[in-house]
Every structure is written in C-alpha cells, then in structure tokens.
Amino acid sequence: MLLAFDTSSAACTAALFDGGTCIAQRDELIGRGHSERLVPMIAELLDGRSASSILVGVGPGSFTGIRVAIAAAHGLAIGWGAELIGMSSLALLAAGTADEGEVAAAVIGGHGELFVQQFDRATAEPTSELRNLPPAEAARLATRCRDLGLEPVMMFATALPMMLMPCAEPSALASRFWKFETVAASPTV
Numbered sequence: 235m236l237l238a239f240d241t242s243s244a245a246c247t248a249a250l251f252d253g254g255t256c257i258a259q260r261d262e263l264i265g266r267g268h269s270e271r272l273v274p275m276i277a278e279l280l281d282g283r284s285a286s287s288i289l290v291g292v293g294p295g296s297f298t299g300i301r302v303a304i305a306a307a308h309g310l311a312i313g314w315g316a317e318l319i320g321m322s323s324l325a326l327l328a329a330g331t332a333d334e335g336e337v338a339a340a341v342i343g344g345h346g347e348l349f350v351q352q353f354d355r356a357t358a359e360p361t362s363e364l365r366n367l368p369p370a371e372a373a374r375l376a377t378r379c380r381d382l383g384l385e386p387v388m389m390f391a392t393a394l395p396m397m398l399m400p401c402a403e404p405s406a407l408a409s410r411f412w413k414f415e416t417v418a419a420s421p422t423v
Contacts, residue, residue, distance in 0.1 A: 235250060235283060235284070235285040235286060235287075236250070236251040236252075236285055236287040236288070236289065237249075237250055237251075237276065237280070237287070237289070237310070238250075238251070238288070238290075239272065239275075239276065239289075239291065239303060239306075239307070240290070240321070240323060240326070241268040241296070241299040241300070241302050241303040242291045242293045242294065242295025242296055242299050242300050242303070242323045242341075243295050243296065243299065243323070243341060243342075244263055244264065244296075245262065245263050245264070246261075246262050246264050246267075246268050246272055246275060247259075247260065247261040247262070248260050248261075248275055248276055248279050249279075250279050250280065250283075250285070258279045258281075260275050260278065260279055262275070268296075268298070268302045269298075269302045272302055272303065272306055273306060276306070276310075284314045284316075285314060285316055286314070286317065287316055287317040287318075287319065288307050288310055288311050288316050288317070288318050288319070289319050289320075289321050290303050290304055290307035290318070290319070290321065291303055291320075291321055291323045291326070292304065292320035292321060292322065292323070293322075293323055293349075294323060294324065294341065294343065294364060294366075295323055295341055295343075295349070304320075322351075322360075323341065324340075324341065324349065324351045324364070325339075325351075325353060325358055325360070327339040327341070328351075328353035328355070328358060334354075334355050334356045335354075335355055336352055336354065336355070336361060337352065337355050338351070338353075338372075339351055339352075340372055346368070347366050347367055347369075348366070348367055348368075348369055348372045349364065349365070349366055350364075350366075350367050350372045351363070351364045351365065
C-alpha cells in the first residue's frame with residue numbers, strides 16, 4: 235500500500251492506494267493545526283493497516299506545514315520500514331490539468347507573493363525554475379508565455395487537496411510527478 239499526504243497549504247490531505255486503486259482519502263481545509271490533525275487523520279484513513287511506501291508533500295508552501303508532514307512521514311517510514319518519497323506540491327497541482335502544452339501552477343507564498351512554476355502538461359516535467367513572485371509579476375509571466383504562442387493555463391490554489399490528482403497507479407504517479415530522491419528510512423543514532 236502507498237500512503238500519500240500533504241500539509242503544505244491550508245488543507246490537510248491524505249490518500250491511501252492499494253494495487254493502483256485509491257481506497258481511501260481525506261481532505262480538510264483547516265488553515266492552522268496540521269500538527270494536531272494530520273496523525274489522527276492518517277490513523278482514520280489506515281484503519282489498522284500500514285503502508286509499504288509513503289509520498290509526502292515537500293512544498294513549496296507553509297514552512298510549518300511542510301515540517302509537520304515530513305516529520306510524520308519520516309516517523310512512519312522508520313516504524314514501518316517503508317520507502318519514503320517527497321513530492322512537489324506544484325507538480326501535483328499541474329498534474330490535475332488535461333491536454334498538452336504549458337501550465338503554470340501557483341500557490342500562495344509568504345508576504346502576499348505566489349510560488350509559481352511552469353510544467354509541461356504531457357510529462358509534468360518543470361519547464362521553468364520555481365519562482366516567488368508578486369501577483370502582478372506572475373500575471374506578466376503568463377502573458378509572456380501567451381505572446382510566445384504557448385497558451386499556458388494558470389492553475390491557482392489556496393489549499394491543495396491531494397485528490398486534484400486523479401487516482402491512478404501509485405508507482406506511475408511517483409515516477410512521473412515526484413521528482414525527489416527516494417530516501418531509505420533509517421533511524422539515526
């Protein structure tokens with residue numbers, strides 16, 4: 235089984251996959267309090283089961299929320315001896331689009347700015363660096379792309395539910411959308 239969760243936004247979200255099927259999911263828009271809600275949410279989702287792989291959202295987004303998710307994922311991976319993989323929250327958002335071409339994904343960052351990154355919709359590969367921009371500059375970025383004939387779509391989220399991504403084969407999702415190295419979960423002394 236594969237457990238996936240993200241707390242990089244105002245949402246606390248988790249999904250459980252078994253054999254390529256999404257068998258359970260929870261999404262709650264909570265704003266603050268991820269540290270209090272995440273572990274009980276995961277326990278409800280698992281209902282006594284454990285996972286052999288864990289995908290965790292690593293941002294960009296709320297620094298505190300990201301730390302909460304990574305700490306929980308690391309602890310569970312150690313306890314279960316599970317594979318641990320990080321995922322880009324913007325790649326997840328971009329992957330929820332259809333068709334081909336460019337898409338720019340954006341989430342609220344600090345100080346009224348947006349985290350923005352462009353992706354190829356067919357491959358979910360980033361086509362730009364991650365940027366932290368004022369909203370007006372993010373809009374100019376989309377305009378420049380249109381001027382180049384790329385016709386980007388701007389995806390924007392204040393909260394990032396896991397299930398923006400269609401439930402599909404988890405190993406395919408991991409290899410396609412999560413571009414962070416797999417980390418062997420081992421306790422440090």
